[in-house]
Amino acid sequence: MRNRVRASWLREVALFFLAAAVVMLTVVAPEARAAPSLLTLKQSIEMALERNLDMQVALEEIQAARERQKEARTGFLPSLSGQYSYRRLSEVPYVVFGGSQVDIGDQDQYRFTGTIEQPLFTGFATLSNYQLAKLGLDVARIHLSRARFDLILQVKEAYFGILSAEKIHEVAKQAVQQLQAQLDVAENFYRVGMSPKVEVLEAEVRLAEAKQQLIRATNDLGLAKARFNTILRRPIDQEVAVADILSDQPYEKPYEFCLEISLQKRPELMEAEKNVARAEKEITLAKSAYYPRVSISGNYYRAGDDLAVDGSDFVDRESWDVMAEVTMTFFEWGKTRYAANRHRARLRQARQTLKQIEDAVRLEVKTAYLNLQTAERNIWVAQKGVESAEENFRISKERYREQVATATEVLDAQTRLTQARTNHTNALVDFNVARARLIRAMGLEDES
Secondary structure: OHHHHHHHHHHHHHHHHHHHHHHHHHHHHHHHOOOOOOEOHHHHHHHHHHHOHHHHHHHHHHHHHHHHHHHHHHHHOOEEEEEEEEEEOOOOOEEEEOOEEEEOOOOEEEEEEEEEEEEEEOOOHHHHHHHHHHHHHHHHHHHHHHHHHHHHHHHHHHHHHHHHHHHHHHHHHHHHHHHHHHHHHHHHHHHOOOOOHHHHHHHHHHHHHHHHHHHHHHHHHHHHHHHHHHHOOOOOOOOOOEOOOOOOOOOOOOHHHHHHHHHHHOHHHHHHHHHHHHHHHHHHHHHHHHOOEEEEEEEEEEEEOOOOOOEOOOOOOEEEEEEEEEEOOOOOOOHHHHHHHHHHHHHHHHHHHHHHHHHHHHHHHHHHHHHHHHHHHHHHHHHHHHHHHHHHHHHHHHHHHOOOOOHHHHHHHHHHHHHHHHHHHHHHHHHHHHHHHHHHHOOOOOOO
16 A cells, blocks of 8 residues: 555656656747747848948048048148257356456256247148048048948848758758658559569669758758858857848849949949049149248247256346248259159059059949849749749659659659759849849949
8 A cells, every 4th residue: 555655656746847847848948949030131231231340440441541631631730849958068158358257158058949830831742741641531431332342242142142052952852852752652663563673772862862962952051151150240150040032023224324323333443533633642742842841930948057947147038039931952863853753653553543443343344234134034944944844743743653654754853853943043043143243343232
């Protein structure tokens, strides 16, 4: 009796802990298996722009250029300087007068000089320096735009890469399921003597090949997510889920419109134009040495025989003067001319580079536009291929069940269907990537 009670008690305790475990698993498991939040393309781009190190570098470049402009602006303003000196003579200055020695100065001499100087004309050097600094700030902002456009394209390519890998992975999974079903049919037919063993073996070989394709597709999907996480500077193993935004909507803007926009918006062209302007200002700066430099300054002096420069018996405590000064260099063995010629060569180089970049932009836009048209046509062709392959696979299966077709025909039809679906996915992804690249070639962030 006692043993039965004890056994009953143990069963109740065991059931209690089992029920508690089930409850805990019910609560915790959904959290552990919680799907990652769905990322849209817009959210992905915003996250990348916020975290990307190239963007941070470009922002720091803008800050440095802005400080350089402020530095150049100070050239227009007066400068204030001071000098404090101490001088000790070997002996007290004196003169002999009437047969006796008369002191005329201090042996310890302290002097403070304060100077304020305002440049009036510098041969356009100050103005050229300021304009060069302003152009440098413009170039830094262009670098930021260029880095932004490049990063947005990288995010789009990585985003579409995940969608492509997911769809191809799904196609590979469907192929494994279909081949497994075909293997089951072949085995059933073989057991009842309706087909030879070779058809079972061939189905097994095709299934093994499909499983290998599925393994590769799984690996490709993992790599696509890792690349996406790296671009967004997220943990490389963090799970990713992205919204399916693959579109086959035709791109209706004409090539001439795309080219016109690119010639207006491309940051590379803007930077090349700024480099031409900088080269022109460099010539002006070099030629500034031909002109005189005019400035006005005021000096305040204090002198004395102690640290307080509070005057002495021989010098007044303070004095001042105002001075206008014109400085001009007449001969330096052609130094200024050589410098100007050097910058003229740089100007010609900058103009040639601008033309090269313009040609490159034209070619890039043309290439991107043609690739987009090709990808757009491929979508229609691939879609027709999928429809035909699906119908062929359906007919082949029916014929095989009626024993008027071989297993090889069914397997071949299934292989063609898998390839057709893969081709359609690739065509769709290529179209969306080509559109993103055309938008980047136009110097835009999106189509709007």
